[in-house]
Amino acid sequence: MRATTALLALAVLAVTGGARAGETTIPDALIAPGEKVVLTLHAEGAQVYECKTDKDGKLAWTFREPIATLMEDGKTVGRHYAGPNWEHQDGSAVTGRVVGTAIGATENDIAWLKLNAVAHRGNGILANITTVQRLNTKGGALEGACDAAGTFRSVGYAADYVFLRKD
Structure with a gap:
């Protein structure tokens, strides 16, 4: 039974990426000095992603937008979508x-990202x-050629988003 529990724990760590954002070493390009x-x-x-014709007339996948559920302690608390925007339930x-960018683990x-806030709505926690940091990414990168302009492909991903503010 202990072996099964240990294997299950390892599988969960592999899927979730193990370390949480608080335990992650932040690349220099993503550091936000003076922010908490x-x-x-x-x-x-x-x-x-959307298949589009590039400037050379060749078809290529172009990033279009993220679509994600934001969770805290396993509960849905918001959503992430084109803009990029993060919206909290409050x-x-x-x-x-x-x-700023840094390459993902594989x-x-x-990529991991650093984003400056350029707009706000509402009076809640956000x-x-x-600054917003995207860390601990898993998946999301698209490989392969596209065959027809105007087609879409979605690639599953997970990430931790760290929201910071100046002291």
């Missing part, structure tokens, strides 16, 4: 703009966020 963590949420969802939301994992 307000909230860390886990996301499960998909990265959506009615607050933040929109970000990418200012070629199948989308109202005063100045």
Whole structure:
């Protein structure tokens, strides 16, 4: 029985990525000096890609938008979608703009990001966020050629989003 429990624990660690954002070594490009963590949420969802003709006339997959559920302690507390936007169940939301990137752990994992807040809505927990970090990504990267412009493909991903604010 102990062997089964140990194997189950290892499987859970493999799927969830093991370390949480608080235990993660943050790459230099993503550090937010002078800011403190307000909230860390886990996301499960998909990265959506569209097949488009590039400037050379070739078909290529282009990132379109994220679609994810934001969770805290296993409970849904918000959503993440195009913008990029993060919306909390308390009615607050933040929109970000990418200012830093770091490669994911494997070629199948989308990049880790640092985003500056460029817009806010509501008065809740996300109202005063100045920086969002996307860490511990699993999946989300799309491989392979696309055959027809206008087609879409979704690739499952997970990540931790760390919301920070200036002291």
